[in-house]
Amino acid sequence: xxxxxxxxxxxxxxxxxxxxxxxxxxxxxxxxxxxxxxxxxxxxxxxxxxxxxxxxxxxxxxxxxxxxxxxxxxxxxxxxxxxxxxxxxxxxxxxxxxxxxxxxxxxxxxxxxxxxxxxxxxxxxxxxxxxxxxxxxxxxxxxxxxxxxxxxxxxxxxxxxxxxxxxxxxxxxxxxxxxxxxxxxxxxxxxxxxxxxxxxxxxxxxxxxxxxxxxxxxxxxxxxxxxxxxxxxxxxxxxxxxxxxxxxxxxxxxxxx
Amino acid sequence: xxxxxxxxxxxxxxxxxxxxxxxxxxxxxxxxxxxxxxxxxxxxxxxxxxxxxxxxxxxxxxxxxxxxxxxxxxxxxxxxxxxxxxxxxxxxxxxxxxxxxxxxxxxxxxxxxxxxxxxxxxxxxxxxxxxxxxxxxxxxxxxxxxxxxxxxxxxxxxxxxxxxxxxxxxxxxxxxxxxxxxxxxxxxxxxxxxxxxxxxxxxxxxxxxxxxxxxxxxxxxxxxxxxxxxxxxxxxxxxxxxxxxxxxxxxxxxxxxxxxxxxxxxxxxxxxxxxxxxxxxxxxxxxxxxxxxxxxxxxxxxxxxxxxxxxxxxxxxxxxxxxxxxxxxxxxxxxxxxxxxxxxxxxxxxxxxxxxxxx
Amino acid sequence: xxxxxxxxxxxxxxxxxxxxxxxxxxxxxxxxxxxxxxxxxxxxxxxxxxxxxxxxxxxxxxxxxxxxxxxxxxxxxxxxxxxxxxxxxxxxxxxxxxxxxxxxxxxxxxxxxxxxxxxxxxxxxxxxxxxxxxxxxxxxxxxxxxxxxxxxxxxxxxxxxxxxxxxxxxxxxxxxxxxxxxxxxxxxxxxxxxxxxxxxxxxxxxxxxxxxxxxxxxxxxxxxxxxxxxxxxxxxxxxxxxxxxxxxxxxxxxxxxxxxxxxxxxxxxxxxxxxxxxxxxxxxxxxxxxxxxxxxxxxxxxxxxxxxxxxxxxxxxxxxxxxxxxxxx
Numbered sequence: 018x019x020x021x022x023x024x025x026x027x028x029x030x031x032x033x034x035x036x037x038x039x040x041x042x043x044x045x046x047x048x049x050x051x052x053x054x055x056x057x058x059x060x061x062x063x064x065x066x067x068x069x070x071x072x073x074x075x076x077x078x079x080x081x082x083x084x085x086x087x088x089x090x091x092x093x094x095x096x097x098x099x100x101x102x103x104x105x106x107x108x109x110x111x112x113x114x115x116x117x118x119x120x121x122x123x124x125x126x127x128x129x130x131x132x133x134x135x136x137x138x139x140x141x142x143x144x145x146x147x148x149x150x151x152x153x154x155x156x157x158x159x160x161x162x163x164x165x166x167x168x169x170x171x172x173x174x175x176x177x178x179x180x181x182x183x184x185x186x187x188x189x190x191x192x193x194x195x196x197x198x199x200x201x202x203x204x205x206x207x208x209x210x211x212x213x214x215x216x217x218x219x220x221x222x223x224x225x226x227x228x229x230x231x232x233x234x235x236x237x238x239x240x241x242x243x244x245x246x247x248x249x250x251x252x253x254x255x256x257x258x259x260x261x262x263x264x265x266x267x268x269x270x271x272x273x274x
Numbered sequence: 275x276x277x278x279x280x281x282x283x284x285x286x287x288x289x290x291x292x293x294x295x296x297x298x299x300x301x302x303x304x305x306x307x308x309x310x311x312x313x314x315x316x317x318x319x320x321x322x323x324x325x326x327x328x329x330x331x332x333x334x335x336x337x338x339x340x341x342x343x344x345x346x347x348x349x350x351x352x353x354x355x356x357x358x359x360x361x362x363x364x365x366x367x368x369x370x371x372x373x374x375x376x377x378x379x380x381x382x383x384x385x386x387x388x389x390x391x392x393x394x395x396x397x398x399x400x401x402x403x404x405x406x407x408x409x410x411x412x413x414x415x416x417x418x419x420x421x422x423x424x425x426x427x428x429x430x431x432x433x434x435x436x437x438x439x440x441x442x443x444x445x446x447x448x449x450x451x452x453x454x455x456x457x458x459x460x461x462x463x464x465x466x467x468x469x470x471x472x473x474x475x476x477x478x479x480x481x482x483x484x485x486x487x488x489x490x491x492x493x494x495x496x497x498x499x500x501x502x503x504x505x506x507x508x509x510x511x512x513x514x515x516x517x518x519x520x521x522x523x524x525x526x527x528x529x530x531x532x533x534x535x536x537x538x539x540x541x542x543x544x545x546x547x548x549x550x551x552x553x554x555x556x557x558x559x560x561x562x563x564x565x566x567x568x569x570x571x572x573x574x575x576x577x578x579x580x581x582x583x584x585x586x587x588x589x590x591x592x593x594x595x596x597x598x599x600x601x602x603x604x605x606x607x608x609x610x611x612x613x614x615x616x617x618x619x620x621x622x623x624x625x626x627x628x629x630x631x632x633x
Numbered sequence: 634x635x636x637x638x639x640x641x642x643x644x645x646x647x648x649x650x651x652x653x654x655x656x657x658x659x660x661x662x663x664x665x666x667x668x669x670x671x672x673x674x675x676x677x678x679x680x681x682x683x684x685x686x687x688x689x690x691x692x693x694x695x696x697x698x699x700x701x702x703x704x705x706x707x708x709x710x711x712x713x714x715x716x717x718x719x720x721x722x723x724x725x726x727x728x729x730x731x732x733x734x735x736x737x738x739x740x741x742x743x744x745x746x747x748x749x750x751x752x753x754x755x756x757x758x759x760x761x762x763x764x765x766x767x768x769x770x771x772x773x774x775x776x777x778x779x780x781x782x783x784x785x786x787x788x789x790x791x792x793x794x795x796x797x798x799x800x801x802x803x804x805x806x807x808x809x810x811x812x813x814x815x816x817x818x819x820x821x822x823x824x825x826x827x828x829x830x831x832x833x834x835x836x837x838x839x840x841x842x843x844x845x846x847x848x849x850x851x852x853x854x855x856x857x858x859x860x861x862x863x864x865x866x867x868x869x870x871x872x873x874x875x876x877x878x879x880x881x882x883x884x885x886x887x888x889x890x891x892x893x894x895x896x897x898x899x900x901x902x903x904x905x906x907x908x909x910x911x912x913x914x915x916x917x918x919x920x921x922x923x924x925x926x927x928x929x930x931x932x933x934x935x936x937x938x939x940x941x942x943x944x945x946x947x948x949x950x951x952x953x954x955x956x957x958x959x960x961x962x
Contacts, residue, residue, distance in 0.1 A: 023769040027781070030766045032896055034788045034840070040809060053811075093678050100675025112675060115682050118690075121946055123898035124876030125915050126935050129922060130689030133932075137692060153685040156678065173363035175671075177331050179350040180357045180815055181377035181428065185671070214930060216901060234794045238801075246944045254385040257790050261783050268779075 021238060034209060043245035067211040075233040078144065082229060084213035086151035091205040093152070094159025098200075101160070102167040108184055116157045127154060128221030135222065142224045150222040151215065155208035164203030166197040280339070281306045281464055284328060287336035288323055289488075297333070298488040304432075304466060309327040309458050310422040311467040314485035315511070320468045321416045323485075324434050327466065328357045353378075355432040356425035360440060370396075370420055371405035378426040396421040398457070408574050415446050422457075432464045439474065447582045451477050472512045476500060484508050505602045509551040516557075516592050519620065528617060531590040533567045537615040549620045554582070554595040556614035565607020567569065571600045651683065696830065696932035709933035715909055716740040741917065748914035751828070752896035754844075755835040759892050760885070762836070765842035767884075770844070770878075771851035782848075789841045797834050797905055806904070826908035834902040839895060842890035850884025851877070882952070890949050894942055914938060 049056030051198070066072060101112045119127055133145050150159070174196065178188035194201070216231035223232065230249075237243055280303040297319045312320035325331040326596070327338060329350035336414040337344045342565060345353060365531050367447045371392055378388045396402050399419035409417060418438060425433055435454075439447045455478045458465045469475055475482050476496040484492045492504040503509035506517050517580050520530030525540035542548055562568045569587035581593045585606060592608065600606050700706045712718045716738030724731040770781055788796065803809045804824040811822065824830060854877065866867045900915030912920075918938065921931035 019776060023772060023775060025770050026765060027777075030762065030840075032782060034785070035839070037789060037796055037803060037837075038791065040802055041795070043797045061757075093681060096674040097678030098675075100672045100678070103671035105672075108672070112679065115679070115686065119686050121894075121942065121944060122690075122939060123894060123915070125898050125900060125918060126693070126939055127689075129918065129931070129935055130693050132698065132922075133692045133928065135686070135688040153681070156681070160678075171361055172362050173359040173361065173860070174365060176328075176350065177357070177359055177363040177365075177424075178376070179330075180328060181354075181424070182351045182380045183376075184351055187380065192365055196365075203645065209789065214790070214792055217915070229792050231792060234798065235901065238794065238798045246795065246798070249740065250791070250799070252793070253791060254787070257787055257889065261787060261934075265783055 025050070038250070041247050042251040042254065044244065045251040047244065047247075048108050050244055058257075062244040066245045066248045066252075069227070071233060072230075072245060072249065075228045075230045078147075078227060079213060079229040079231070082144075082148050082151055083209050086148060086155050086171060086212045087205050087209040089152050089157035090159050091201060093203060094156040094208075095163050095194075095201050097156070098160045098163035098167055098197075102164060109252045116160050119154055120157055124154075124215075124217040125221075126220040131218070132221040142222060143219040143227045144223070146218055147227065147229070150218050151212045154215075154218060155211055158211065159201075159204035163197055163200040166200030167193075170196050175196070281303055281308075282466075283339035283342075284323070284327075284336075285337045285339065287323070287333045287338065289319075289326070289331065290334045291408050296488050297326075300336070300488075300490060302483060302490065302493070304464060306464055307462050308476060309465045309467065310483060311453065311469060311479040312483050312485055313469060313471055313472060313475040313511075317487075318485040319472075319488040321436055321484050324357075324436055324466060324468050326336075327432075327458065328355055328434050330497065331354050336374050354430055356428055356430040357434040358421050358425050358436065359618045360436045362421040362438075363415055364420055364424070366409060368409070369405065370401070370407050370409060370412070373409060373420055374424045374427050376424065383429075390612045391552060392423075392429050395427045398426070399423045400512070402414055414441050415450070418442065418450065422454075426457075426463070430463065430530065430555070432466060433458075435465060435467045439469075447474075448476050450464050450479075454478060454548045474514070487510075501616075503551060503616065503618065506549040506551065509549075509618070514554050514593060514595075516552045516554065516590075517554075518550045518590055520548050520616065520617075522546045526612075528615065531567055531587055531592075535566065535610060535615055536612045537617060538612050539617040542617060542619075549619050551616040551618065552592075552610055552614060554593045555580070556610065557592055557594045558606040558611070559583075559585075559594060559596055559598070559600060559608045560609050562605045562607045565609050568605060568607045570608060571602050574599060574602050583633060638797045652680070678870050693932045693935055696928050700929055709929045710937075712930050713741045713933055713937060714945060716742075726822050744912055745914050745937075746915050747912075748897050751832060751835065751913065754832060754895050755839060756889055756893045758832070758836050759843040760889065761838050763840055763888065764847055764885070766843045767847035768850050769852060785841055785844065790844045794901065795836055797838065797902055800830070800834055800837065800906060801825065804833075825906060826910055828907070828911055829907040831903045831911050831913075834906045835896055835899065838899075838902065839892045842891040842895075846887035846891065847884040848880055850881045850887075854880050890946065893945065897942070898938060 023132040033104050046060070047055055048059035048061060097112075097116075101109055101116075104112065120161070122130075128150070131146070132142070138180050140146060150216050170193070174192055175188055179185070183191070214231070215229075216235065219229050220232050220235065223229070234246060237246065280306040282302075284300050284302045287297055287300040288295070300319075300322075300323060302323075312323060314320050322331060326333050327350075329345075329348060333346065338346050340353070345422075350357075361492075365376065368376070372391045374395055377393060383391075392405065393402075396404060399422055401416060401419055401423070404412075404416070404420075409420065412420065418441075420557050422439070438454075439450050442450060445505075451474055454465070454467075465547060468479065477498055482492075482494060482496055482499045483490055484504075486507055492499055492508050499508065500512055503515075509515045510517055518530045520528050522528050522542040522545070523534060524544045525542075526537055527536050528539075528548065528550060529537055561567075567587050567589075569585040569592070572586045572591065574583040575582040576599075577595075579597045580597050583596065583600055584592045585592045585594055585608065587608070594608075647856055662889070697709050698705055700708060708718065714737075715721065717736060718738075721735045721737070724735050724842070769775065770777060770785075792930070803810070805811070806825070808824070810824060814820065814822065859872055862876045869876060897913075898915045900913065900919050903911045903913040903916055914934075918931055918934050921927050921934060925931075
């Protein structure tokens with residue numbers, strides 16, 4: 018198969034992936050509301066975006082929950098991974114089953130089960146419950162990022178630290194943590210990303226008062242797309258692009274070093 | 275036996291793990307400035323014993339006395355011993371200097387003192403100037419020396435070494451063996467060494483402890499363990515041997531391989547089954563008619579230092595080491611000086627032993 | 634929500650007992666160790682997971698096996714098989730004249746089968762489109778580098794609701810595609826609120842999840858294997874069929890897993906792009922819970938869904954026992 022054909026195919030697939038995004042971005046500059054007719058270039062929707070209270074509040078909720086959930090999940094998950102790694106076979110297998118369970122459960126079931134839990138225990142659904150839910154589904158991913166790094170570690174490094182006089186907390190902080198830090202960072206970023214994008218679980222564990230971006234978009238989408246959402250998409254895309262470019266650039270730098 | 279002389283005393287140490295007995299009533303004492311080696315095949319429990327002394331494992335029963343005090347409950351970071359682990363376990367995120375300084379930093383030593391001590395250590399292990407290097411740039415031998423420096427810089431009373439030379443090539447191993455021995459004698463530290471390499475054990479140790487299946491089979495200085503193995507297993511494990519089933523006719527006369535050999539051992543009773551051990555280098559090859567027994571040379575291997583020949587007498591196949599070569603297929607005679615025949619109580623029949631058979 | 638009144642005391646006591654047992658166990662292990670026991674670090678996590686994962690699942694089980702008053706019943710599951718179950722029971726009790734009206738409702742079952750079918754189609758399409766894409770991406774001769782991978786990743790990271798909603802702009806009756814068709818003089822087409830639109834949305838969302846595991850397992854493959862095959866006389870087709878494809882199977886399995894499961898359980902895509910015309914299982918469950926308020930039937934349906942997923946996962950796992958398939962994590 019010729020190189021040209023291969024490249025053409027890939028281009029087609031990429032085209033398919035990007036068409037809606039490109040359309041969105043174009044529409045965000047459309048001065049009018051119509052979805053099919055171009056009515057002139059305008060930044061109008063961007064301006065309105067920043068003044069839309071609901072969207073700004075949802076943005077705040079999304080970002081704050083993502084940050085807090087990622088941090089808590091990282092701490093909880095890293096400690097858990099260290100603990101699980103030190104366990105004997107049978108308790109270890111049990112913990113891993115429990116860790117894998119939420120990942121094999123469809124998100125709808127996770128969301129619903131948490132909703133039942135909160136209602137059952139009379140906890141008001143809202144910001145806190147959404148946060149708890151996010152921490153719950155993030156932590157297993159952190160564990161799965163950190164465990165491989167622990168397995169790669171020389172199993173005697175921790176003991177060597179103890180042998181040289183370090184109490185366990187010192188050994189944990191100064192020996193184990195530096196070695197597994199790539200895994201911890203990856204886990205943290207992963208958790209952050211998952212939280213940013215989550216819809217289903219947030220949908221079931223929050224109240225109509227507290228919306229994150231995804232639930233907000235859902236409620237608006239059923240009525241009809243607002244052009245401000247297009248502007249939001251365009252901005253998100255740009256931010257993402259910039260972020261990935263930076264990461265790629267830095268990865269390229271360290272590879273050369 | 276003055277108690278004070280024993281730096282470390284293991285009393286009735288046993289360890290069970292997941293249902294299997296790893297150590298079975300181990301009793302051992304180690305004196306100051308001694309170089310003791312725990313020698314045995316994999317799984318014999320030697321590493322477990324070391325780790326119990328280091329504090330990384332708990333015995334299921336028994337006491338570990340350090341200078342007379344039971345330290346079983348004491349965690350590793352409070353014991354005055356340091357360990358060199360099998361794959362060195364250097365801290366990858368620290369450079370050579372910081373690796374060595376690790377224990378000193380925890381002891382909150384002033385920075386200048388630390389630097390001085392580390393430099394002295396680097397000199398001692400011949401790594402002067404390597405302080406700033408990162409550990410993954412070092413060769414195996416260099417990493418090994420950093421591990422040694424890292425342990426010794428804390429001036430422990432006892433150094434535990436868990437098969438530290440396993441990953442090195444032959445020449446380097448032999449050089450390091452002499453190095454370690456020299457260091458031990460210069461610093462006056464007690465070394466507890468674990469290995470499965472009997473030659474290593476014989477080269478370096480003051481005392482050899484032969485272990486198998488969680489039990490101690492023999493304790494002694496290298497020469498006595500080599501010359502007078504306590505049983506067939508030790509004989510087979512240490513040095514090469516021919517091991518045969520024989521019958522002790524009466525004192526100083528033993529029958530094996532179809533001949534009655536005079537020997538120097540007594541006290542085994544009359545007509546008792548015994549194990550007989552003869553070292554390959556102790557078998558003399560003579561003319562076919564003048565030997566105690568005779569046989570055919572089955573194979574000849576050139577080993578550099580000597581020739582290794584397998585001689586089949588019909589009853590037994592003997593392994594013989596000699597600097598004189600006998601061609602394959604030739605018939606020769608064999609003589610064994612009585613002093614070189616070692617008799618011991620027979621091991622249970624179902625022991626799969628190396629060495630040859632026959633009665 | 635009307636369901637929070639059924640608080641069986643025994644459940645609460647059971648849970649408290651579990652917690653107490655765990656704490657006691659923890660104290661014992663701390664005492665027996667002297668600080669070396671790192672395994673205790675995992676206990677906060679264990680408690681968290683019991684509270685927020687194990688207990689909720691148990692609650693689903695509880696609700697699925699009880700009725701609104703808290704009494705044990707299997708009716709919820711019977712309701713799945715026969716969605717007219719409760720009505721039919723009534724008819725049965727009311728006498729022979731009403732027996733005629735008894736008719737098994739296959740609504741639930743029908744929706745489940747429809748969901749499975751759609752998920753299957755989506756998986757097949759994703760595999761058909763995604764395998765070549767992964768293969769070409771991994772092609773060493775094309776030297777595409779990581780920029781292409783990044784380009785693939787970016788859409789994945791954009792909020793998937795926004796991306797799905799974006800298709801509305803394209804597919805609507807007054808949307809871009811129809812506008813384009815009309816301007817060319819062709820008929821407009823009903824592009825939205827049907828199966829096709831939902832399928833399109835699903836493929837669009839899940840395609841990258843098929844591409845990446847396959848790409849990962851292809852790049853992990855040792856290039857020397859291909860050289861060895863060619864050295865032994867295999868041409869390109871042979872090499873692909875006998876070497877590349879079999880070695881990429883873990884990636885394929887992983888991709889299928891990551892596409893099939895969300896496809897069966899999605900409720901957003903059919904709702905937005907399908908309107909009311911294409912109800913899928915996820916839709917159904919959400920409906921039972923939030924619109925109808927019937928937690929018992931909803932829980933039963935959720936349990937059924939979980940069992941289905943577990944079955945399909947274990948089938949898939951048999952095909953890739955070592956779990957070598959490259960995932961995103």
